[in-house]
Amino acid sequence: MLTVTTKTSQQENLLAGLRAVLGEHGLLTDANDCARFTTGARYGQGSTLAVLRPDSHEQVVECVRLCADAEQAVVLQGANTGLVAASTPDASGRYVVLSLERIKKHIEVDVINRSVSVDAGVSLQELNEALEPHGLFFPIDLGANPSIGGMIAANTGGARLVKYGDVRQNLLGLRAVLMHPAGEVLDLQTALRKNNTGPDLKQLFVGSSGAYGIITRAVLQVHRIPKQTATALVVPRDQAAVLELLSVLERDCSEFLTAFEGVSGAALQAVLKHIPSISNPFAPEPVPHYCVLLELASTADPQVTGIDLESVLMRCLENLFGDVVENAVVGRGKDLWRIRHAISEALRHEGKMIAFDISMPRSSFVKFRDEGLALMAEKYPWIKVMDFGHWADGGCHFNMVWPSAEQAESTNAIPSYDAQVVQQIRTEIYDLVVNTYQGSFSAEHGVGPYNLDFYQRYTASSSRQLAGELQTMLDPKRLLGLTWFGE
Template sequence: MNSLIEQLKTIAGAPNVLVDGDLTAYEQDWRKRSRGKALAVVRPASTTEVAAIVKACAAAGASIVPQGGNTGLVVGSTPDESGSQVVLSLQRTNAVRSIDAHNLTMTLEAGCILQAAQEAAEREGLLFPLSLAAEGSCTIGGNLSTNAGGTQVVRYGNARELCLGVEVVTAQGEIWNGLSGLRKDNTGYDLRDLFIGSEGTLGVITAATMKLYPLPVASLTAWAAVPTMQDAVELLALAHRHLGAGLTGFEVMGQFPLQLVARHFPQQRVPLYEQSPYCVLLENSDSESEDHARAQFERLLELAMDKGLVSDAVVAENIAQARQLWHIRESIPMAQVEEGLNIKHDISVPVSAIPKFCEVTDALLAREIPNVRLVNFGHLGDGNLHYNVQAPPGVDPAAFLREYEHRVTTLVYDSVRNFGGSISAEHGVGSLKLDKLEDHKSPVALGMMRAIKRALDPQNLMNPGRVLNP
């Protein structure tokens, strides 16, 4: 493999081929659950360099692990322990190539940080609506490879719905320029959708053309306390009826995850959580005026209170207050980190089934593990819950994980299946859910997926051991 490393140095430049020193940032996953060993970390600066690197690896039979910001939660972008895999970091391919204001599109390189894309659009008076907690470090390529969701899916859809075209380096090192800005193109199979959500197992996304929207004239945020999860679902339906397309965010948060934020980040003032089992965060984006948006919001909340769906609520008075409320929601994962290791589930079920799913699954877990603590929060507007399980008070988190992870995950996933849901809503499969997919995906679907993998990556060099077993 020494000759391969020399080739890689020739392609990307010796300073951009890392073989020794501290490679933790590339070899360890974000949750610190897995640490691998790379043959080399290569940091190309262009699509042409990516193609040359893939060709060299294919000729040498070396497998490739594409990597963006390495913020994934399913151990899908770090190398295994063999020391034979090349980590292909896209962080240097980070340009905003173009913005077409009339076509409402922007073309970004895969290593572009999500927040940088948002800011570039805003400078042009436009909105790029993909938004998630890791937006300061995750990249567009990673967002597309996992079909990321985030907080505004209820209005704008997942990363797939926001993408019009992609540029891809295939497993053979060829470049496919599919960077179409077209909203209509009925010329056969939609190859774009093959690569979005494939987690780097079919090829390397090197750039993408994404949809933009006009900036709303006003965007208001409200925080409401709701007595039950059923009330939260009823409030969502009411918000759809009264706000229509203006409803751009609808998040639900259980009392315990909000307790964690209040405990570990006391500088954040968490409203209303002590008096209610659940709180809901709503966002209303208006194209008319702030007064119109506020009147809509206040009418919605009055109706919700009259119906007993909301016990109390606050509406942010300015942008700073709105950001503080959203920051509380986005701090839940970090508060969990402070509390200790936990068992994470990124699941989706039909919105109408969420209250019963929670009732049944909460009871099953409580029976299985006395005093277990449930960190239940997420994107209620699109049926996606982060249904996480924390050790009982006083129990060592690492020991809890070792003893209960398989049992708890099996219980939760079986319940998800019973309610017609999915075991991965937005985080992907990676290696963490690889074996579980066999039990929760149709054999026919798995067969078609394997046929696509064999056709596009016959050497099984692209991120092997992720998403699919051979």
């Protein structure tokens, strides 16, 4: 429900000043026009005083100055694809949304330096479309199409992190607007890979959920598009064999390994059930208990190196058949990746999703998964665990579904969805991840209102204190964002 907010004279004066800076198309106040900016990608429906849509860095600076002078709270928003409610306002109506979606005029490619200077509002797809003619790409592989500024604020990783790293590892420089001093610009736009002249201040903004400043431009390291790839969907002997397979690939194919994605049989079944265009790759054999999507890639010319990656992959898997590997489909890369990218959509058709974005040392995965599945089967037997994830980088989406009545697989009654029970499940799983297996409750999605309680629960007091002191220094009146990192 959209909340109608009665504006004070101070707010009216602020909106008049913002309208003078942004123009009629740059400032939205009508509830219907604002609706898409106040609805989260997965969670939350909020309300806003107005949506600010600057189309330049200079307009961002002026908006920040006006909002700071009026002590107006601001929520930053890129493509609004985040999953922890950090980019959408709450229901109070006291925030304005500062959307960077129109700041997307500049994509300046330096082919020799293998870098690009790009405005924060440019989407990942738009960036890669601009890089492709140069034989380059930004290799953060995601199911969504976020903006570059949002990717930095969340430090996104994706399916190919094992080869290319996350955003943090590919960020060379940035430009940010500070809330204090109001509108001051911190220009860290360097294209250098080596610069040891003091603290690396750009890293303050990475993974900060927009709480430390407003990124308006970034300088990114980009990579050459592979000239050949080899893909396989592999059925391991059991869970322990997944790690054996990973160890062999890293030993024998390490420079080529770009992805190693686990997919549970339950998740694959959901894809086949709800996405009609995707068929069982193992047919006529049934869906396996678990499978691994793996990819090798090389930017080298095979005519120069004499290396055929598909042959390399086939030989590697053949050596493991009967011991580590039970079955495999090799080739059909686009079809196999479609399965992986369709999982989240398929799970939504099963009922209400309970999503987990966790990580831990890879050596703990098998024990955690066994214990997590046992916990759910014993205490919450009606919940379906449909997990998948990035085994090679320690990430796991231990996702679950609270089935709807239509999706019930038996005549047994399924309890009505209960938010308190879901919170209890989250706490039990996160306690297992963090306290037992020294993992993280948020591997990729960052910290926002949706998981702020867990940040307070699991983050050391000394870390929260330092993060809060930095935030207070940069935003003493706490006007920027919905996330407070302090005590």
